[in-house]
Amino acid sequence: MNNNNSKNAFKQAQEVIPGGVNSPVRAFKSVGIDPIFVKKAKGTTIWDIDGNEYTDFVASWGPLILGHAHDDVLKAVAEAAANGTSYGAPTQIETEMAEQIVKMVPSVEKVRMVNSGTEATMSAIRLARGYTKRELIIKFAGCYHGHGDSFLIKAGSGAITLGLPDSPGVTKSTAKDTLTADYNNLDSVCQLFDKHPEQIAAVIVEPVAGNMGVVPPAEGFLQGLKELTEKHGALLIFDEVITGFRLAKGGAQEYFGVMPDLTTMGKIIGGGLPVGAYGGRKEIMDILAPIGPVYQAGTLSGNPLAMAAGLTALKKLDETPNAYEDLEKKAAFVEAGFRLNAEELGLNVVLNRVGSMMTAFFTEAKQVTSFDEAMTSDTGKYAEYFKNAVENGLYIAPSQFECLFISMAHTEEDLEKLIKGNRKALEAIK
Numbered sequence: 001m002n003n004n005n006s007k008n009a010f011k012q013a014q015e016v017i018p019g020g021v022n023s024p025v026r027a028f029k030s031v032g033i034d035p036i037f038v039k040k041a042k043g044t045t046i047w048d049i050d051g052n053e054y055t056d057f058v059a060s061w062g063p064l065i066l067g068h069a070h071d072d073v074l075k076a077v078a079e080a081a082a083n084g085t086s087y088g089a090p091t092q093i094e095t096e097m098a099e100q101i102v103k104m105v106p107s108v109e110k111v112r113m114v115n116s117g118t119e120a121t122m123s124a125i126r127l128a129r130g131y132t133k134r135e136l137i138i139k140f141a142g143c144y145h146g147h148g149d150s151f152l153i154k155a156g157s158g159a160i161t162l163g164l165p166d167s168p169g170v171t172k173s174t175a176k177d178t179l180t181a182d183y184n185n186l187d188s189v190c191q192l193f194d195k196h197p198e199q200i201a202a203v204i205v206e207p208v209a210g211n212m213g214v215v216p217p218a219e220g221f222l223q224g225l226k227e228l229t230e231k232h233g234a235l236l237i238f239d240e241v242i243t244g245f246r247l248a249k250g251g252a253q254e255y256f257g258v259m260p261d262l263t264t265m266g267k268i269i270g271g272g273l274p275v276g277a278y279g280g281r282k283e284i285m286d287i288l289a290p291i292g293p294v295y296q297a298g299t300l301s302g303n304p305l306a307m308a309a310g311l312t313a314l315k316k317l318d319e320t321p322n323a324y325e326d327l328e329k330k331a332a333f334v335e336a337g338f339r340l341n342a343e344e345l346g347l348n349v350v351l352n353r354v355g356s357m358m359t360a361f362f363t364e365a366k367q368v369t370s371f372d373e374a375m376t377s378d379t380g381k382y383a384e385y386f387k388n389a390v391e392n393g394l395y396i397a398p399s400q401f402e403c404l405f406i407s408m409a410h411t412e413e414d415l416e417k418l419i420k421g422n423r424k425a426l427e428a429i430k
């Protein structure tokens with residue numbers, strides 16, 4: 001595979017951009033090859049600047065559940081752009097967007113738009129602290145909630161991929177307000193509540209962990225968090241930046257039937273443009289400025305282009321019959337293919353899947369239900385697997401600790417290509 005143009009582009013980028021990228025995992029550092037520079041994409045296909053073609057299962061790290069450059073989304077953005085790109089004043093489409101979110105996400109009665117998942121989670125914990133008048137938060141080791149200071153404590157995603165779960169630059173006083181519990185371990189949460197009575201404002205959790213690879217919540221874990229937070233007067237925040245609109249119209253809360261107090265959203269909600277949101281019960285949301293004292297603002301929040309793209313995507317998901325059943329069928333087909341490949345080749349791979357998000361962990365462990373078990377993965381093996389997958393025309397996450405995403409645009413042919421490519425890549429690392 002010729003990738004000289006990408007190599008040169010990366011060299012050039014590194015002169016003026018730290019590490020040559022605007023988000024660390026894009027550098028492919030943990031898989032030991034230079035990143036692919038993208039020229040364009042449509043549907044499920046990505047073309048790089050060397051003319052190589054890949055079938056995409058990264059979906060821009062989750063947002064593109066409709067596939068790349070979806071015609072309806074492009075049309076909505078073009079129409080919005082023709083009327084101006086930003087006003088810094090209210091527009092009706094923001095209300096329409098909020099109504100659509102309230103309709104789809106069961107626990108959300110009011111919602112505030114922001115520009116990224118990071119902004120959503122940072123704002124949600126400020127709101128939780130303002131509402132409860134408490135300062136501590138609990139997060140789970142291996143969960144990632146964006147790059148806000150409070151969350152870069154035992155963080156997942158690129159932070160673990162690069163071995164940087166606790167970032168320099170986060171002050172000690174900020175770090176001490178974040179308590180860390182173990183995912184799928186309610187006792188670890190109980191202990192923190194007991195140790196810090198009436199001081200914990202919120203528990204924030206990925207209802208399906210996606211940033212240490214996919215780790216589903218154990219039976220009763222989410223419900224247990226709901227009961228513990230209620231008992232101790234803290235808020236439960238579901239970070240649905242990945243799971244929102246992916247597992248069901250109403251995200252993980254609908255899928256598992258557990259209602260959080262606050263929900264953070266991102267990725268799919270923007271239809272491929274930079275959007276985030278946080279929402280919840282009215283009485284909590286109504287302490288935000290301008291009606292309440294908790295301040296949060298944004299020059300470009302509710303941007304008309306972003307709202308046009310996001311609203312189009314959400315409506316499409318809401319109005320397509322059997323959208324989530326179809327995603328489930330496609331993903332189950334891939335899971336079955338992957339399992340058969342591993343079994344026939346005698347390889348121990350743990351495959352975790354919830355709906356259209358999945359991860360194959362290269363580990364000798366029997367299961368991956370926790371951060372510690374995820375960490376038993378052989379990342380060197382994953383890197384070899386990744387290189388082979390790329391050679392076979394598959395674009396998958398350049399890290400063991402991320403998800404593979406199935407989109408509505410994937411065809412049977414795409415999925416068969418994925419299973420065949422998986423087979424070849426597994427054979428190569430056997």
Ligand SMILES: Cc1ncc(COP(=O)(O)O)c(C=O)c1O
Binds near residue numbers: 116
């Ligand atoms: C669960 C979760 N929360 C928050 C974020 C941060 O979102 P963003 O990258 O849009 O700031 C991410 C990003 O991957 C995420 O996966």
